Amino acid sequence: MIFTIAAKELKSLFASPLAWVVLALLELVIAYLFLSQIDAFDAVQSRLSQLANAPGITEVIVAPLFGSVATVLLMAVPLLSMRLLAEEKRNRTLTLLISAPLAMTEIVLGKFLGLLLFLAAVIALPALMALSLYAGGRLDSGLLLANLLGTVLLAASFASLGLFVSSLTAQPVVAAMGTLGALLGLWIVNLAAAEPDSVLHYLSVMKHFESFNKGLVNTGDIAYFALFTLTFLVLTVRRLDRDRLGA
C-alpha cells in the first residue's frame, strides 16, 4: 500500500513540469561545480604530487561535490515537498486517501517514500559523476560511500521536515517558504555558538553532515538523522489525525 502511494507520488511529480525543471537545473548546477572542481584539481595537481601525504581526487573533487549537493538539496527539497499534502488539502483530494482502508501511517510513509525516491534520482547523478573519475584515476571508495550515505540521510531528513510543513497548511507556497526557513535555520543554527561543545552544534544539520563529508561514519550522526526523520514523520501522522478529530 505504501508503495502504491509512493508510485502515485512519483507519477504526479514527473507529470508536472516543476519536477523536471528542478531536476534539470540541479543537475546543471552540480555538473558545473563538478567540472570546475576538476579544473581546480588539474591546476594544483603538479604541486600536490610533491607533497608527502597529498589529498587524492576523492578529497579534492568528490567531497566538495557532495558538499554542494547538500546545499542544493536544501533549496530544492522545499520546492518538491510543498505540494505533497498542502495541494491535496487545497484540492480536497486527501479525502480519497482517508476514505480508503489505509492507516494514516501508510499514507505518510507512502508520500515520504515517493519524495525520497525522487531525491534518490537527484543524488544518483552526482554519484555517477564521481564514479566517472575511475576513468582517469582511483577513488577512495570509503570516502565516496560515506558521502553517499550522508547525503541520503540528509535527503530523508529534509523530506520528512518538508512533508510535515506541507501538512500544516493548504497553501503549497507557504509550505515551501516554511520548509526553506526551517531548513536554513537548522543548517546554520550552530554559527552563533562560539564554544565547541555548545548544544547548538548537536542541533545543527550541517555539523552532522560534515562528518560524513569528511568520511567519518559515526553512529551518533546516523542516530541524529534517523531521529530527525522519525520525529517529523510522527508529527505529520499526528497532525493529519488531528485534522480528522478537528479542533
Added chain:
Amino acid sequence: MTQQASTVTVRASALHRSFGARVAVRDVSFELRKGEVLGFLGPNGAGKTTTMQMLTGNLAPGAGSVQICGIDLLDRPTAAKARIGYLPETPPLYRELTVDEFLRLAARLHRLKKHELAAAVERAKQRCGLVEVGRRLIGSLSKGYQQRVGIAQAIVHNPDVVILDEPTVGLDPIQIREIRALIRELGGEHSVILSTHILPEVESVCDRVQIMHDGALVYSDTIAGLKQFRQGHSLVVGLGHPPAPAELQALAGVAQVEVISETQFRLHFDPEDNPTDALVRASVERGWGLFHLSPTQASLEDVFVQLTQRDEAQP
C-alpha cells in the same frame, strides 16, 4: 431475527459533532438495510455533509458510533472503510492522471488484488459511461464527466455501502437523469446514501428519506410517507362561470375560499373532508364551467417549516 440483523449495512447511533461552540450534528441515529437507497435531505448547513464525513471516517464523531456491516468504524477503521465507497462534495480527483490510471489507483488503495484490477476498473467505467474517455486526463474532462469519475471511484471496489454527497450538482438535465438511473441501479445490490437539497431527486431515486435541520434529524420515513405528508390542504379551482364565493363556501368540507382572480379560487379544507367530489358535482349541476382543478402540494419549504415548527412545539 439474525437474518434481519445481518442485512443492516449502516447503523449510526447517537452521532454528535460540534466545531468549537457550534453544534453541527446532534444525536443522529438511523439504520440502513442492504439494497436500500436513503436520501438525506436538508437545507445548506443542516449537517448533511458532516454526517457523511463521520460515516466515512473522514471526521471523528464527538460522541456516538458508526457500524458498517456490523464492523465498528472507530475500532476497526480499515476493515470498515473497505466496505464503503464515498463521493464527497468536491470529487477527489487527481487532475494529472488519466481516468484509467486514477481508477486503478482507487482500486489499489481499496486493497483490490492485482488480478482483479482490470475487471473492476472496466466494470466501473461501463456503469458510469466512461469507456470512451478512459485514456483522457481527468483535468481535461468536463464537469459532468469528472462527476462520473468521482462516482466510478466510489464504486470501483464494489462496496456494500455507497455514500454520495450531492452527486448531481452541476450536471445538465440529461446527465442528471443518467446519474439518477445509475443510483437506482446501484440500489439493487449496494446500500446507497445520498444527500441533496432537491426534493424531486429524492422522490425519483430513494426508498427512504431523512430530513435534517440544524444538525438534527427532524423527519424519517419512506417516500410514500413523505408524499402523504406533503399532501396539501387546498385546491386551486378555475371556473368559467363562477358563482359567488359564498356559494363555494357552502360546499361540504370547504373551510375557506380565497379569490385569486375572477375565475380562479383557492379552496382550503380539512384533510379528513375533501370537497373535490362535491365541487365537481356542483359544477356539473349548476354549470360553473370547471376548467382547472389541481390539488396543491406543500413545497419543500413548507415541509421544512412544518417540520421545524412541529419540532419546536414538541421538544
